[in-house]
Amino acid sequence: MDKPVIYVLSDSLGETAELVVKAAASQFNSGNAVINRVPYVTDKETVNEAIHDAVKDNAMVAFTFVLPELREYTIKLCQLKKLPYVDILGPVMEQLIRITNKEPKFEPGIMRKLDTEYFKRIEAIEFAVKYDDGKDPRGLLRADVVLVGVSRTSKTPLSMYLAHKQIKAANVPLVPEVKPPKELFQVDPKKIVGLIISPHQLNEIRKERLLALGLRDHASYASMERILMELEYAEEIMTKLNCPILDVTNKAVEETASRILKIIKEG
Structure with missing residues (x-):
């Protein structure tokens, strides 16, 4: 596939996930990935719609969700539909919870607020x-x-x-x-x-x-x-x-x- 299709899902603007995806895609000669960003995802219905479109495009899914239920739901749905996926934020948050022994705020868009x-x-x-x-x-x-x-x-x-x-x-x-x-x-x-x-x-x-x-x-x-x-x-x-x-x-x-x-x- 010369131009891989990647769906970027986020409970905020999705800029972070898109930048990560673009940085990764730039390392391949077949770069120029087609990125479909789906911002402000706050419910499972929107996840369903995005995954449905991703299946039709034979796409990969990358997402940055701070809410655990949305992350878990997206992972299960991607696995069910046999779609490749990347949870960009989840693993980092889990490690921070482990080393700080603190619970995150689970507040979407907080980084943009700080900016x-x-x-x-x-x-x-x-x-x-x-x-x-x-x-x-x-x-x-x-x-x-x-x-x-x-x-x-x-x-x-x-x-x-x-x-x-x-x-x-x-x-x-x-x-x-x-x-x-x-x-x-x-x-x-x-x-x-x-x-x-x-x-x-x-x-x-x-x-x-x-x-x-x-x-x-x-x-x-x-x-x-x-x-x-x-x-x-x-x-x-x-x-x-x-x-x-x-x-x-x-x-x-x-x-x-x-x-x-x-x-x-x-x-």
Whole structure:
């Protein structure tokens, strides 16, 4: 048979089984197998129909079922009809049960679900990078949450942490000399979180930042006078925005992020 016919059955999309079959078929000069994929098989009736067609085509059957009853039924039916078959997932799952001494979830399509979550997380991370530090105010209206506050209130670390939770976070620094973007005032106040901090802690953080950059720690950026002015200005803007305000003084990023997630959920 120059072009073997293979029926691929799955309780999900069937991509895994099809890739395995194609990889195997490519090792033969008579490759170019005809693959008939039958996705979302959830009952015995669908198995019967697929096996019936496979018999007419003198085909081989490959399947990836996580539900034991469907696997066992398909095996018995293939044996009854004298069809060659390959249980791609079953043996691997049985060995994992043996070595882990745990029962699987038996949830079809779980790998695709995990893949979807992974890509959502990557998308959120890319969003956080693109709209960090007010670089592009157009992203504010697309964000799940917008963080505002003076410099060194953990806006960027919080944005990245939230991105790993699949939350698209943008952040805007509040600086007295720079007028906030008009887009910020178009965002739903429930989607904005203001970050404030003790002036004394901010003073210490900024001094350490300057030293890390090889600069003198008594520069204007770290002076108490400057810090008090910035914090007063930031609170004025937050009042105009009518947004929730969180005090990040002595708070870990995880703790503040948890409170932000709660605000998003309740909003």
